[in-house]
Every structure is written in C-alpha cells, then in structure tokens.
Amino acid sequence: MNDPIALELRKALDGPWQQVRQDFRDQIEPDMLLGTPGESIEAQRDRVTSQLVRLASLGHGRVGFPEAYGGTYDYGASCALFEMQGYGDLSLLVKLGVQFGLFGGAVSRLGTERHHDEVLTDIMDAKILGSFAMTEIGHGSNVQRLETTITFDPETNELVVNSPTPSSVKTYIGNAAKDARMAVVFGQLLTPANNEFVGHGVHAVLMDVRDESGKVVDGVTIEDNGVKGGLPGVDNGTFAFDNVRIPRSALLNKFADIDDEGNYQSDIENENARFFTTIGTLVRGRICVGGGAASAAKKGLAIALRYGARRRQFEAPGHDQEIVVLDYLAHQRKLFPRLAKAYALSFAQNAITESLQELHGDTRADGDAPAKEDIRELETRAAGLKAISTWHAVDALQAAREACGGAGFISENQLTQARADVDVFATFEGDNTVLLQLVAKGLLTEYKEMFGDLAMAELAGLVTKQVAEGLVERTAGRAGIQRLRDIAKGRGHESAMDDSGWHLSMFEQRADHALETVGKRLRRANKENGFELFNDAQDHVLFAARAHIDRCILEDALESMEQMPDGEAKDLMAQVLSLYALSSIEDDKAWFLEHGRLNTVRSRAVTSAVNDLCKELRPHVHTLVDGMGIPEELITAPIATGEQTTSYA
Amino acid sequence: MNDPIALELRKALDGPWQQVRQDFRDQIEPDMLLGTPGESIEAQRDRVTSQLVRLASLGHGRVGFPEAYGGTYDYGASCALFEMQGYGDLSLLVKLGVQFGLFGGAVSRLGTERHHDEVLTDIMDAKILGSFAMTEIGHGSNVQRLETTITFDPETNELVVNSPTPSSVKTYIGNAAKDARMAVVFGQLLTPANNEFVGHGVHAVLMDVRDESGKVVDGVTIEDNGVKGGLPGVDNGTFAFDNVRIPRSALLNKFADIDDEGNYQSDIENENARFFTTIGTLVRGRICVGGGAASAAKKGLAIALRYGARRRQFEAPGHDQEIVVLDYLAHQRKLFPRLAKAYALSFAQNAITESLQELHGDTRADGDAPAKEDIRELETRAAGLKAISTWHAVDALQAAREACGGAGFISENQLTQARADVDVFATFEGDNTVLLQLVAKGLLTEYKEMFGDLAMAELAGLVTKQVAEGLVERTAGRAGIQRLRDIAKGRGHESAMDDSGWHLSMFEQRADHALETVGKRLRRANKENGFELFNDAQDHVLFAARAHIDRCILEDALESMEQMPDGEAKDLMAQVLSLYALSSIEDDKAWFLEHGRLNTVRSRAVTSAVNDLCKELRPHVHTLVDGMGIPEELITAPIATGEQTTSYA
Structure with a gap:
C-alpha cells in the first residue's frame, strides 16, 4: 500500500502496539488464519486445532505471559495481537482466546507458582489444551x-x-x-x-x-x-x-x-469482594472479545465498501454507465457511519488496552498496587466497551452483508460466517445487556460499596451525584480534548456541525444528565420497593450506561486524533470522527430534543450534516479502507479483490 | 390448546384463509417440514427435495394453480399456505417457493395453453422441477x-x-x-x-x-x-x-x-409497460416472501418468550427465587414490541393476500380486468410490506437469539438456522432498499406515468400533491378505522396514549407530511439535476415509503381488530396493537418532535406508555404466544418445550 494518507491513518489506529500489529501483518499467511467455507464440523475443528498449534509455535501463545515462564511480550500486546487475529477465522480467534486468554489467563492470574511451574509453559506452547x-x-x-x-x-x-x-x-x-x-x-x-x-x-x-x-x-x-x-x-x-x-x-x-x-x-x-476480585482479574477477556469483534466488523465493512465502489446498478439521466452503488446516499448511509464508528472504537480499544497494561501489566512492581478506583473504572469500561463493540460488529456485518446483496450471502465473500460467528460475542464474556447494567452499577456506586452485601437495587439507593460526577470527571483530564472543549466554549451555541468541542459537549450532556436523573429516580429505593423501582427504570439505566460509554469512546478518539501531526490525514480523521459523533447524536435526536439540548432546526441540521459528511468522505473511501490496516492477505472475498465481475464492460 | 382467548386471537389472525391454516395444522408432522441441525449440505439438499416431493403428494403444489390442470384452491390460499410452511425449515420454504411460486407461477401466468398443457400438472406434482x-x-x-x-x-x-x-x-x-x-x-x-x-x-x-x-x-x-x-x-x-x-x-x-x-x-x-406488466404478474412472490419471513419471526419470538417465562437469573430483595427474566423490563422491551409488530403484520399480510386474490385470483372473470390503479397499489404495497416484514424477521430473530443467551446459539433451539436463512429474504424478490424506493415511486407518480420512458429522478418531477393524496385516500375508506378516527377527533389533542384513533392520526400525519415534503423537494428535478436532486433526498424518500407502509399496516390491523367480537380477546388485541403503534411512534419520536406532532412532555409519555404496556401484557404472554397459531409440532426447541433445565429446583 502506497497511499501516504492511509499509512498515517493506520499509524494512528495502530496506536501504542504498532509493532505487534506490523509483525503480525508481516508474518501471517492466509492458511494460518482462514478456513474454507463448507468444511464439515469435524474438519473445521481439526483445522482450527492445528492452526492454534501452528500459531503457538510462532510464539502467539507467549504474548502476555510472564517472562519467567518464557512469555515474550507485555500484557497489552496480547490484546493487540488478539485484535489482529480477529481478521482471520473467528472460530480460531475464540479457540485462541479460550486457550491463551481464559484458560491460560486464569491459571496465570488466579494460580500461583505451583500451578505456573506445572503447566504454564505447556499452555503457551499449546502442549496442554484447556477449558x-x-x-x-x-x-x-x-x-x-x-x-x-x-x-x-x-x-x-x-x-x-x-x-x-x-x-x-x-x-x-x-x-x-x-x-x-x-x-x-x-x-x-x-x-x-x-x-x-x-x-x-x-x-x-x-x-x-x-x-x-x-x-x-x-x-x-x-x-x-x-x-x-x-x-x-x-x-x-x-x-x-x-x-x-x-x-x-x-x-x-x-x-x-x-x-x-x-x-x-x-x-x-468479604466473600463478595473476593468474588469480584477474582472475576476482575479476568477483565482482559472482555477487552479482547470487544477488540476481536471490532476487527471482524472492520473487515466486513472493508469488503462491502470495496464492492460498493465497483458495483453498478440503475441508470440515471446524464450518466453514461449505471451508477456506482456507493454513490447512492442510502448506500453511503448504510456503510459510512459504521465505518466512522469502527474508527472511533479502534481508539477506544487502544485506550482501554493501555489502561489494562498500566493496571494489570507485568511492568508494574508488585508492591505498587493500582488504586481500587482505577481498577473499578477499567472494569466498568471493559464491560461497556465490550457491549458496544460486539453489538457494533453484529450490526456492521449485517449491514455489510445486505449492502452486498446476493453476493454478500455467498460464503466465499467472507461476510456470512463472520456474521454468524460474531453473533454470540454479544452473549459470551457477559451478556451485553447485563454488562451495561454493570456499567450503570459502576457509575452509580462508590467502589467500596460494590463489595458490600447489597443487591443492585439497594446499591442504587446509595448513589450521590458527587460520586457519579467524580467518576465521570476522572476520564476528562486529557490535554487534547480539553483544548477542543475550550475552543468550543468560546463559540457558544452556534458551533459548526463539525466542531469536535460541540460534539464532546453533547456527549457529556447526554451522559451526565442521564446518570443524574437515573440516580435521582433510584434514590428512593429500599429493601421493599428496590426491585420494582429499579426494574421500572431499567431502560433509563441502560441508556445512561450506553451514554457514558459513548462519551468515553468519543473522548478516546478525539484525544488520539489530536495527537496526530497536522495535515491531510488528521483532517480526514476529523471528518470521520465528526461523522461518528453526529451519527450518534442523530440516533439519539429524540433525547436531545426532549431535553432541550437541540432545537428542531438544529436537529434537522444534524441529519443534513450526516448526509454531507457521507458525500465528502465518498472520494476517500479507498484511503479509509486501507487506513484500517487490515492484513490484505486475509481479505480473499472475490467481490472485494475484484476477481468477481460486477457488470458488463 | 384450550385457552379460549388464545383461540379467539388465533381466529382473528387466521383471517379469511382460516381453513387452509387449520388443515395445515391438522395435517403436518415434524418430519415433513423440519430438518436436523448439522446435516451436510448434500444431505440437507436431498432431504429438502424429498420433503418437497412429499408435500406435493399431499397437494401442497396444487394450491393456487388453475382448476383446469388439477389445481385445487384459490390464489390467496397459496399465500396463506406459504405462511404456514414458513414455520418449518426455511430451505424447504424457499424450495417450495421456487418450484410452485416462481417457476410454476411464471409458467402459469406468463405462459399460455401450449405451456400449461405441456408441464403444469407435472410441475404441481413435482415431477418436473424447475428454476x-x-x-x-x-x-x-x-x-x-x-x-x-x-x-x-x-x-x-x-x-x-x-x-x-x-x-x-x-x-x-x-x-x-x-x-x-x-x-x-x-x-x-x-x-x-x-x-x-x-x-x-x-x-x-x-x-x-x-x-x-x-x-x-x-x-x-x-x-x-x-x-x-x-x-x-x-x-x-x-x-x-x-x-x-x-x-x-x-x-x-x-x-x-x-x-x-x-x-x-x-x-x-410500450416496452417499459410490457416489462412492468410481466414483472407485476409475479407480485405473489413478494407477498409470499414477506409472509414466510414473518412466520419465521413469530416462531422465533414464541421460543424466546416461552424460554424467557421460565428462565430465572439474579436475585432481588423480597423475592425467594431468582427473577424470571421476562419480568425484567429490558427483556420485555426486547420481545414484546416485536411480538406486537408480528401481530400487526399478520393482519397486513391477510389484507394484501385478499387484495391479491381479488385482483389476480382465478375467481375473477377474464373480461373483468382490474383497474390499473388497484394493480399498482397492490404492487406498491407488496413491495413495501415485503421490505418491512423481512427486516422485521431479521430483527426479531436476532432479538430472540440474544434474549435466549448461549442457549439461543445452540442450533437445536431453532433460532440460529432461521436467523441465518431469513437474512437473504431482505435481498431476494427485490432488495429491500430498492423496494422502498419503488414504494415511493408508486406514491409519487400517477400510474400512467409509470409506464413512460422516464427514470425515477425525472418521474419525481411529475409529482403532484393531488396524486399522492389520492393514492393515500384510497386505503382509508374502511368502516372500522373510520369509527376509531371519528372517536379520536372528538377527543382533540389530549387523547389517551392507548387511543387507536390517535395512533392512526399520528401514522397518517407522518406518512402524509413525509410524502408531501419529499414531493416538494423533488419537484425541481429535470434531466440535468435529476439524479443529484433525487440522491440527496434518498433518505427522505425511503422514510416516506416506510411511513406509508407503516400506516397501511396499522390500518389493516385496526380494521381487523374492529371486526373481532367484543370481549377479552379484543381488549387484549387492542393493547397489543397499541404497543405496536406506540413503539413505532417511539422509534420516530425525533421526527414527531421536529415536526411539532409531539411536544416533549407527550414524547416522554410515549416511552412510559410503551413500558406500561409491556408490564400489562406480561401476564398474557402464553395466551399471546398461543394466539399466533404456530403448529405446536414445529416448535421442537428444548428451551421452549421445557425439556431443557433452566435452573435448580
């Protein structure tokens, strides 16, 4: 790939573990990570097991394990590697996750020397497989x-x-x-x-x-x-x-x-505290599942976008050939906002991976225990980001399949198996709805209360606005987004639609107000009315959780964008993130209108701005696809590589 | 089934082809319509072919063909039968559709005596299979x-x-x-x-x-x-x-x-007119595809609802056992609005089947050609209803799968294969997005203009408000909904949330205003700017189409409800259709707010009303599931039949 803008985008998305990702791109070959549609279940299982063993022989199993036992990389690198593996067959991804993440991770983090000595090296080398x-x-x-x-x-x-x-x-x-x-x-x-x-x-x-x-x-x-x-x-x-x-x-x-x-x-x-400490140790699994799903979504979008940029259908006056389907607004709307979200989620994934590395990584000296609040925040964000990323993957792969029509339904075009596989990502490592409740619980409760012997509905009664705001504020201290926020403040209410500071402010208002009001609603909870009160507010609780995570995602994305060198790539990234932000605002338009955060004129302007951004991004589609940094070897879909004819000459 | 309310609901949903549906329920056995998860592709193909032949031997192939060649039923009955077949394996459904609907239907409707004599009986008997x-x-x-x-x-x-x-x-x-x-x-x-x-x-x-x-x-x-x-x-x-x-x-x-x-x-x-006449003859295929998909959705919802009513998870203060998951508001919100939509769509499907029978059925004397406007309207609604029904099926089966968690992902629980199968229903028999454009085209254009040699963008320029309103009015002359409308008018703006007349009025306003404004936008189109003008408005065009079809669905549903005898079943149906209507209004809240059709107080009240209705319908869940009239023999999912343990005693 020679497009310098795409290379800059890729560098930004690759983030702190760029080398891990690049090594992966340099090292892998299709048969290491892909399957063949239509294999029998037995054949697929055998193939996946042997691919697992082969990747282990290349050291993929050693990433994230302690050096004392032959581990080679840091803890965050194992998440970045998992993201890259998500561009291959997802059966293999899950198998890798079970072996090295869940099984190996549990032995490593819940066990002690006696267990490590016995099995850790064999686990890394895939000599002992486990559940x-x-x-x-x-x-x-x-x-x-x-x-x-x-x-x-x-x-x-x-x-x-x-x-x-x-x-x-x-x-x-x-x-x-x-x-x-x-x-x-x-x-x-x-x-x-x-x-x-x-x-x-x-x-x-x-x-x-x-x-x-x-x-x-x-x-x-x-x-x-x-x-x-x-x-x-x-x-x-x-x-x-x-x-x-x-x-x-x-x-x-x-x-x-x-x-x-x-x-x-x-x-x-405290038994409850012990349980949550035990479970919390396994937070990496959730982070990885979200990242792997997001990779599958990126690949699906890449395939649909490349096909959409070639496929023609229906004539129009003044056009010699039929229209390229990606020139239709409806087609752009199907794919571009999801592409923008894929970009935004990449940055959020990098941020949570860094946070994991900082709090759980082996670089931390043993005596230097992380603050409980930081651990809690990591777990809250991991839960929320996993839910948002996996639902995004289901949704994006579905949209990609539909955008490719009948061709999208043919398995060799690499959409259907991924779509079917990623479905259960919304369930395993925590049901998404339950996870969003966990997010709300995390936001609504002081850390120490989490370990009390109280059910969620009772905990909710303990909420104070101060706690909630304290938690939210902790995420907001970064230089890049602070600058964007300050610029926006100077502009007042008439900010331009592409003003990132305004986007931030809208996301903050949504998150803060939702949390504050849900807190107020639940403050009356007691042992008698607790469940009913909580249950009646459950949609509100879930909205507050989602709004919080959406805010974190935008903050992470804008902070990363701000760190890019000025130039065309950064400008393009700003447009992509504008589209992400405006699409999210558009999805929740009713909320913003109901709460006086948008008037009806500006609300309609949001929709126009989304349409305009789709049109503006259209010429950059190949740059944006290349910018995601998907290993080209793993995109074998004939509709994406150009092997399949799409229309007559 | 002995629940008298459920029987009344079923009778209402069965509609004019009740006997066909009941015969099917009485006749079929699981092995006639179901497959076994995990069969090889070859085995599945062989099984489906032999099931096709077997159903043909039971006369399923004769429904909808002329009596002169051994056909036994009317044209509408073939659609009702197809709906019932949609409760079985969808591979078989599609195979039946290809053989008897598409292939047989094309020979029957596009061919003449020389073709009929040669092959029609053999086609019905599945002695000649065709593409x-x-x-x-x-x-x-x-x-x-x-x-x-x-x-x-x-x-x-x-x-x-x-x-x-x-x-x-x-x-x-x-x-x-x-x-x-x-x-x-x-x-x-x-x-x-x-x-x-x-x-x-x-x-x-x-x-x-x-x-x-x-x-x-x-x-x-x-x-x-x-x-x-x-x-x-x-x-x-x-x-x-x-x-x-x-x-x-x-x-x-x-x-x-x-x-x-x-x-x-x-x-x-005119070549264009000939083409559309040819294609129009095949409208039954679209009607059937929508109906079959809707059946698959019903079955998926039935499975998820029955499981949700048994499965328990998480304790709450004051409750001895863990909470039944269907008692959670979030779970109700996942399933009940989709169940309500399934009910509403059933009535719309009956209405379009009746309309097909009236306009295409063999009961019509040869000289008595239907009015072109009626044909056009049928085709418009068939296109739109197919899009809405098939997307509903994808969405409902997805929600059902997620609602059943890991168990939903196990194929024997009958959700995953249906979900995978129904995916392409959004593409075949017309891509849904393209179909919604057809709906808009139908609404925006006088029938005779349709056959002019004009592209869509040019046609749009011909729109007049009169044409649009004329088309819309034709759907609105029925006694039941007229009564509901009249009652609502007496009440003015402060109608209760469960007032069907108010729902109708909201659906009408959405449809009329969207169409009128899109017409205005497109009136400036000419040969030079046509494509760009149209393309910039494409999201608006699609919204207008959807709003129109949603309105038709609600009208059909309320009209059918009004014909039910007064009593508990009708009252329950009214609640179900209220939930359908309010969920749809909730989904488009932003539009209603932007266009001054809801103020912010009432907008929030819509959400509360949806929550309240979910709670009110909760005790009736088994009645509502039974009321759909799915053949019990075809629901084999262990999580739905109670064979699978869900929690400890």
Missing part, C-alpha cells in the same frame, strides 16, 4: 450462584468436585468437546467446620479432564454441545462431575487457600 | 438491464439463448445446482428486421436445462453457488448459455409473441 469451565446450564450471567461444588475433604487432603443438579452441568465450554486435557473449573468452595460445611463462595481449581491419550477422566462426563449458530470450529461441550477427587493443591490460590490444617484463608475477608 | 432464472451476476435489482439474449432465428424458427458476457451469467438460481429439469429464463428478446436485430426488452422462455436422466443439456453450463450464509438445503447455482437453440414456442407468450411470419407482436406497445 475455562465457568458457565452452567442454570447460571451464565449470575456466576455467583453457580451450583458446582468444590468440597474439601480433610481425611484425604483432597477437593471433591461435584455437579449436584442437572442445571449445575457446565455448558458451552470451549475446548471441552474434543481438545481439553485440563480445565479451570469454577464452583462453590466448601470446607468442613464444626460438623458442617461452610461455603466461601466461587473459587476455581485446575484439574485434568482427559488423560494424555485423550481418555476422559473417571467421574467426568463430557458431552458435545453440537451444532451452533456459528463458531463451527470451536468444540464447545459440557462437563458434569461426579464427586471427582483432586489434590488440595489444585485450588487456584492467588486470593484464597486452604492451609495444611484444613482452614480456609484469604486476605480478602 | 426461475432471472438474476444475473451483473444485474439483480435492475432487471431491465439483463444481458442474456434470446434471439429469434427465422431460418430455423428457433430462439437462441445466449450469455454474451461473464456478467450475464444467471446466478443464485434456486433448483439450478441439482434439481432443475427446466427453467424459465429471462433475457432480452431480439428479432431480425431489415438486416438488423431489434430489441423488445426482457421476455421469458421455458426451456430444458437437464434431460430426464439429469444430464445437463448441451450448451448449458451449470455451476454450484456453493456454501451460503443460510438456506443450505437450497441448491442455488449458475446457468450460462452458449447459443442454446429452443423452439419458438418456448416463448412464454401471454403478453407478447412472435408470429408465424417472424414478426414480434404485443398488445402492450
């Missing part, structure tokens, strides 16, 4: 209520893993049906005391589920989840445990342990 | 520009079918890859005159593509379209023709013929 067995038939979102039991037996110094009910069976577990030798299994830890068992909440153990020959361990029953709506190359399955005995040392004991006398020990006394 | 070969690589939406040529050779009294360019190859043709013995092939008809060839526009021929042994005919090349994003049981493929010679009599000569002297003859002189 992350959290979800059960009865509980996906409400993990605190898992039913699997992990009971300590002091007689034998063992833990007994059991599935006491049909609904306690682990399900949808990646790697389970075919590949997993081991699994990190979550369940309620029980220890005996005074002739009864005391529960300590959800803990995890590392255990074998198959032996080296692949035979399932005694007491474990594994079933195949069978055909799914996507991700055919991932061997999801179920685990049922019939009082399986494992050594006490199998407990992943970073935050809690059972000592030699059989006593439960933890530095975190 | 409808219209779409080409280069042209899907713009069928007038097809490149396939059908050239008359007077020397041999033959027609020569040819694919002159790579982009002229027929593609995505159902039945082509495996089953089709014959095909109706569309192409440019050319006849010689004065040493050159004269083109007469797009015509169709009936020709063999395979012999009885299945061998492809000489000069025809067939390829398999391969793996698609859905509809795996449909053998889509390509046809390329290398100067294939067929007898002159193969021309489907209902509207045009070549006489024994080799002269082209048609009663419709």
